[in-house]
Amino acid sequence: MNTTHDLKNLVKLGIDMTNVDFIVALAGNPNTGKSTVFNSLTGLQQHTGNWPGKTVTRTEGAFSYLGHKYKIVDLPGTYSLLSTSTDEEIARDFILFGKPDVTIIVADATRLERNLNLTLQVLEITDRAILCLNLIDEARRHNITVDHVKLSEILGIPVVPTAARQKEGIPELLETIHKVVTGETKCNPYRVNTNFRDIAPAVEKLESKIKVLFPELPNTRWIALRLLEGDQKIIDAVRSGEIGKLIFEEMEG
Amino acid sequence: MTLYFILLTVLIVLMAIWIKKMWGRRWKISDKELTEDALKHLYNSEENKTDTDENTLSKVLSISTKRAAKLIKKLEASGLTQNVDGKQKLTNNGRSYALKIVRVHRLLEKYFAENTSINETEWHKIAEEKEHRIDENKARELAMQLGNPLRDPHGDPIPTAKGEIYSHNGIPLSKLETNDFGNIVHIEDEPKNLYKEISESGIYPGMQIQIKDKFKDGIEIKGDGKNKFISNEAADNISIVPLNKDEIIKQDYQPLSSLEVGEEAEVVGISKALRGMQRRRLLDFGIVPGTRIRAFLKSLGNDPVAYELRGTLIALRKNQSDYIFIRKIGNDK
């Protein structure tokens, strides 16, 4: 089976991994209908608790699709993964260290531009993602159309338009999840151009050193930028060598 | 009966005030605090190239000269300072101890600036009290939580955990000529009255300014689109890095608060005076250089104002929109 999730880290993050084939993470801005998407995927099979050592509520659920058992974890709703709030740290660490088999990013179709902020940040740290373009019914009502095929081409990940309240698009979302976790659909995520004029030499210098040490790491630039921002979690991960395990996609399957 | 109760009430209130006052006074300073404050003072005077003896020490720590002399002896005995030609100098041990306290102090100030709503003028005072109660581990945690910051909110470099420090290479503001541009890299937070003058005129580290005019008793500068006058004493406490012509960014900007409803503008930047959570929120909303923004709607009391950007309506208070800089684009309404 073509799983990417890190069992040990997931257990450390408090996830019960018995009887689970695939781990799905659900990320998104607040007020995008994220919990509606979550509910329509899991139904009543939900379980709430706290993140270990944090006062932030965690909801996880389970569902089966085409013979596979999925566990889906609802990450805190955030606008970003870069800042230092507890919510953002939880969401970031789960995706980065738990390495879910797929991360669904729920975005509000009526405010795509703002939602792309989080989307692009998620794509910096994982290769397996699906953009769930939710509230497509609202967008229609406001005469906003989003060319999701083109969006999918640009972002390099599947894009599924949904109206979770009306259950519109949920079957397609399930099918897409299946295709991504089984490797039928390959993702090739868009990476933000981070060539800042004034600091490019510093980033490049550091990046090249990281490349030498961890040749398999796919997004060394991102690691370099995190180190330059003084991100303690990443510094610790480099120090312990754990960063070397963050190889997002196993190509051979 | 009634009179008795009124008297009782007054008495209780007076007692409460008395207790509060006593609490505020530092009855006795512990030896540890004294030692640490003395080391810090020695470090600062070495940085400023001034000398330390029991007289300056007794003044700074507000203790008797006798006690100060005793303290100096103690410092010498424990190998933290040494006597060089009758002057007190820090030993390597003493310097690294002092730097550790400076590190905690600056981390605390950074923390207050970023993660609390404590007023700017109080940062230093509270940090002075708290710095003695934070050990190395706690300091490390604090640094981690803040994302290992390089500088405190005054622009001072924060020493590393190993006790290394990078110094800023600024020059006093008064050295700049009229019409020169510069970037403020550091503002000295002592003495208090000068720091208050500086912070109240809206000057902060990271601000780009231009010298407009020099007078006998002060300097007029322009920053964030406004002219400000500062006294010569205050100007000596501001360090600046002169800017070349090509480093000077757009001087023709205005604060977002000047945008009238219906007008459109392009964001030039967010002032460094907006820090911490406040700043990250605005960035997350997509208020970054180049963003198109339009004043859309005023609330009942005219503050806050709702702005349209990236397809959403965001309400901002005047104390936020004053610090977001824009360049107006021709009206289209």
Add this chain to the structure above:
Amino acid sequence: MKNERELIIEEAEKLRWEVGDNLHDSLLESIYKSAEEISRKVVSRNDAGKISRKNIDHLIDKIVTNKWTGLPIMFLLLAAVFWITIVGANYPSSFLAKVLVDTLHPLMKDLFVSLSSPEWLTGALIDGGYLAVAWVVSVMLPPMAIFFPLFTLLEDFGYLPRVAFNMDGIYKRVGAHGKQALTMSMGFGCNAAGVIAARIIDSPRERLVAIITNNFSLCNGRWPTQILIASIFIGNLVPPYLAGIASAGAVVSIAVLGVVFSLIVSWGLTRTVLKGEPSAFSLELPPYRPPRILQILYTSLIDRTIFVLWRAIVFAFPAGIVIWSVANINVGGISIAEHFIDWANPYAMLIGLNGVIILAYIIAIPANEIVIPTILMLTVLSLKISGIGAGAGVMFEMDNPADVAQLLKLGGWTALTGINLMLFSLLHNPCSTTIYTIYKETKSIKWTLVATLLPIVLGILVCYATTQLWYLFT
């Protein structure tokens, strides 16, 4: 290998000084540059036509934020919500009371007696626990089931964020967030719901302020107390033809006083104990949209009404048992309740109340709704009257306010007691459901204690001051 990793970290540490601290800003700038580029390629808007949605939205916005129309619209809408709630809740409330209290209660008691259960068990479970639950359900459920959907309707339509937008000017001055106007309004329905609603404030300091001060909103459970006491004691202070207006005015003044207190306390808190909490203002104004009726009914009934009601019931049952027990367990010939009342009376007199009221507020902590029934029961008990009520430990209510007035006057109540009870009903600890909810929301014992003790300290001070002034002038 290990060494090389450390070298990278050291290198990064050194480079950071070259890079400076603008990295975060630059990173977001480049991300948004990409986002802008992408959305330009894939998103298209059709705002053509004069009556496009955008124009309609703008028109509504102009009306609700207009100097002349904004405030009247806000007050009219909120007044309408309250009016519908109060009027609409009357009928189902009395129906529920008839079924749960008047019909089921005797039936269950008979059933227990026929099963030959001991008297103390019947008393504690049926007269105590069951009756408390029945009371809470019948007075709490209907208003909440009406208030929450109406409120959610305004929220879903997109109007409430505009209220926050308009009110922010006032709240900013006391260090709070404009959305506190919303959590406060929600508190008029139920403080526990108001505390939960504070989640919409995403700035930690402002959220805590909203949570701690929510109790100053006179909740649905306290309005009946206010109205009853005002009509008995305030109405009497003025000529009969003014009685109605005077007592209504008194109740409204108490509610307004609550709002004033919430502002003052917010101001005080943000300048003292809450200084250490971070603060960042942000408020998004979502586009207007037609409310989704079914969704609203579901969320407001299940998420709010049932949720709050369930917590109240969980607390009401044991409290009912306690209420029955203190009135029935005797020590040295008289009940614990009477012991307490006798002991507390002199202290209570200092703040112009009496032992009965103090005890009632302690044991009726699960819900403000059962304070008056408990007071009536305790008054009868302490006066040792027979013929009124249903026996020791059984809460009851009287249909005729004149009868209540007579009973309370027998219990030594004066106009001062009435006024102080009204003040104390506004300024006392939150009900146990709210306290528990505050703990759940803040996860902090410290803030829960502050939110619990602050109003009661204020209440004691205000009642004390009122009493002393009253004696001074009469």
